[in-house]
Amino acid sequence: MSAEAPRLYCLPDADLSYAELLQQRFAMQGVVDLPTSGFCLLLDSEGLSLRWCDEAKLGAVKVDFLSGKAAHRRHYGGAEAVSKAVGVKKGQRPSVIDATAGLGRDAFVLANLGCQVTMFERSPWVAALLEDGLNRAKADPEIGEWVAQRMKLVHANSISDIQQHQLQAEVVYLDPMYPHRKKSAQVKKEMRIFQQLVGADADADKLLQQALQIATRRVVVKRPSSAAPLAGKAAANQLNTKTHRFDIYSLI
């Protein structure tokens, strides 16, 4: 995991009071020049994005719940595997702890379907991106109200926070980083970049043990299709998609 404090570079049109808030909340270090290597968070009038230089190409990632894939998932996400795995059905909208929130894509699908989702993200880089995306979504007249009500972000290590506050939810959802070795598609490239940024989540086995203690209905783990189950603990139920599977540990 990148042990560096996130570096924040502001373009001239950035809201500087918001930049100050971000710096305090995520212990960021403000920089006056755009870094030419490594990662950097860039703030402009459109929000916060992660920038990096990879194989001499610039890359960027932003959390955007309002357009593109997220908007598509909002309209057509009802039948997505993640919602089936979590157990969303007519009349059943389980409360969810997403203990590995990342960019909040899965959490957004679940919240869109009516689940109350508490998201944990420990990387300050990723948590800042997610919070920024949530802020923009909350200001949107169409989805702002339910995003504010159903999506709560906690910037903390879920393993320690869940223990400390004795949290509970019907479903605990885990999607830890997994070491991808192939370089095939664009998505994999984004995964590789994320691996450099947040590491390989080597403590995911421990997270499963914790999740099994606090979930009241089920624990769902998203894994690449060929990966071994977390903690070597095979799940009684699985849901397979083309690229990954969900291991479902039912508790009732």
Ligand SMILES: C[S@@+](CC[C@H](N)C(=O)[O-])C[C@H]1O[C@@H](n2cnc3c(N)ncnc32)[C@H](O)[C@@H]1O
């Ligand atoms: C593969 S990403 C999750 C992607 C997410 N499901 C999505 O839809 O965007 C895994 C994320 O979990 C975070 N993470 C892993 N273990 C964690 C823990 N114990 N507490 C909080 N965050 C954790 C990592 O920092 C990383 O950002």
